[in-house]
Amino acid sequence: MSFITVDNLWKEYGPTVVLENLSLNVAQGEFCTLVGASGCGKSTFLKMLLGQEQPSRGALKLEGETFPREPDRNRGIVFQRYSVFPHLSVRENVLLGLELEQKPLLAKLFGTARREALEQVDAMLESVGLSQAAQKWPHELSGGMQQRLAIAQSLIMRPRVLLLDEPFGALDPGIRGDMHDLLLRLWQETGTTIFMVTHDLKEGFYLGTRLLVFDKVRNDPHQPGAFGATITYDLPIGRTDRNLYETIELSVTETARKQTA
Ligand SMILES: Nc1ncnc2c1ncn2[C@@H]1O[C@H](COP(=O)(O)OP(=O)(O)OP(=O)(O)O)[C@@H](O)[C@H]1O
Numbered sequence: 387m388s389f390i391t392v393d394n395l396w397k398e399y400g401p402t403v404v405l406e407n408l409s410l411n412v413a414q415g416e417f418c419t420l421v422g423a424s425g426c427g428k429s430t431f432l433k434m435l436l437g438q439e440q441p442s443r444g445a446l447k448l449e450g451e452t453f454p455r456e457p458d459r460n461r462g463i464v465f466q467r468y469s470v471f472p473h474l475s476v477r478e479n480v481l482l483g484l485e486l487e488q489k490p491l492l493a494k495l496f497g498t499a500r501r502e503a504l505e506q507v508d509a510m511l512e513s514v515g516l517s518q519a520a521q522k523w524p525h526e527l528s529g530g531m532q533q534r535l536a537i538a539q540s541l542i543m544r545p546r547v548l549l550l551d552e553p554f555g556a557l558d559p560g561i562r563g564d565m566h567d568l569l570l571r572l573w574q575e576t577g578t579t580i581f582m583v584t585h586d587l588k589e590g591f592y593l594g595t596r597l598l599v600f601d602k603v604r605n606d607p608h609q610p611g612a613f614g615a616t617i618t619y620d621l622p623i624g625r626t627d628r629n630l631y632e633t634i635e636l637s638v639t640e641t642a643r644k645q646t647a
Contacts, residue, residue, distance in 0.1 A: 387450060389414040389579060390435075390547070395444035397430055402611030404430050408444070410598070410620060414546075417573055417580045419590035421634070422600030423642035426615035428583045431600070432549045435581060436461050448547075459487065462540030466552040470524045470535050477520040480507045480538050487543070506542065513575075514538045514568060530561040534568065541572060548573075550582035554589070566593060587635055597621045599634055602641050610645070 388411035395408040404427040412418060420428045433439040434446055437457045446453045448460065457463075470479050484503040485493045495503050511517050514534040524532055533553055540548060550569075554562045570593065573580055584590050590597050599619035606612045619634060 391447040393445040398442040403614035406614035417595045419594030420583045426600040461547045462545035463549040464536045466555040
């Protein structure tokens with residue numbers, strides 16, 4: 387059975403169609419990278435997978451069941467801008483998710499429960515390379531370290547689906563390379579299913595097992611909101627050639643140009 391099923395999915399905001407007629411089946415453990423012109427609804431699609439937005443039409447299923455309408459521990463998200471809590475140390479930032487899960491009202495663990503949770507937190511910090519920074523505040527960390535922290539915060543909850551919205555967009559190219567290695571290792575270790583938005587087609591090809599291109603096939607210059615984007619390419623990575631790469635880049639650039647015209 388398909389792990390995630392997207393069936394004829396539409397998203398509209400009032401008269402504006404953002405996404406139209408999306409259909410795909412994703413197996414557990416796939417790493418889908420999403421590319422497309424700005425405004426083509428990639429983040430909106432992630433928000434629907436997270437449960438923060440609801441589809442206007444169509445179905446979104448996890449193992450055959452409709453996705454829960456609220457975000458839950460099945461799904462974790464990391465944004466481009468650091469989404470960590472500034473008033474908590476690195477260690478406390480990662481601990482908080484476990485505390486909220488086990489003690490939703492108090493958000494505090496004591497005794498054995500706290501010791502066990504901290505063991506998990508320290509192992510996670512080790513895994514993302516932040517052991518030395520455990521007692522630091524987020525503002526003392528570099529951008530790359532803050533993104534490592536955001537990833538640790540998500541992964542500590544062992545999400546079955548990890549959603550990444552341009553997580554490396556604000557980082558220097560050198561640091562991005564390190565983050566790619568880290569993400570691929572964590573993905574292999576956890577077996578989580580990943581959806582990652584990127585503006586960098588090369589990054590999409592390098593990281594993913596499958597590339598999804600969001601693009602508009604219909605455009606009415608007089609009514610820009612009349613048509614939404616859909617998935618125009620759904621490619622298993624490794625079987626693509628240079629010409630296809632260039633065709634995708636051209637079509638995405640063309641849509642971006644039309645949208646800003
Ligand atoms: N809550 C909302 N209400 C109305 N319109 C919205 C809402 N959220 C998103 N949109 C619109 O939906 C469209 C798609 O936005 P979205 O952020 O999903 O695109 P994107 O492909 O992720 O863009 P980018 O690459 O720039 O992040 C945009 O035109 C945006 O203005």
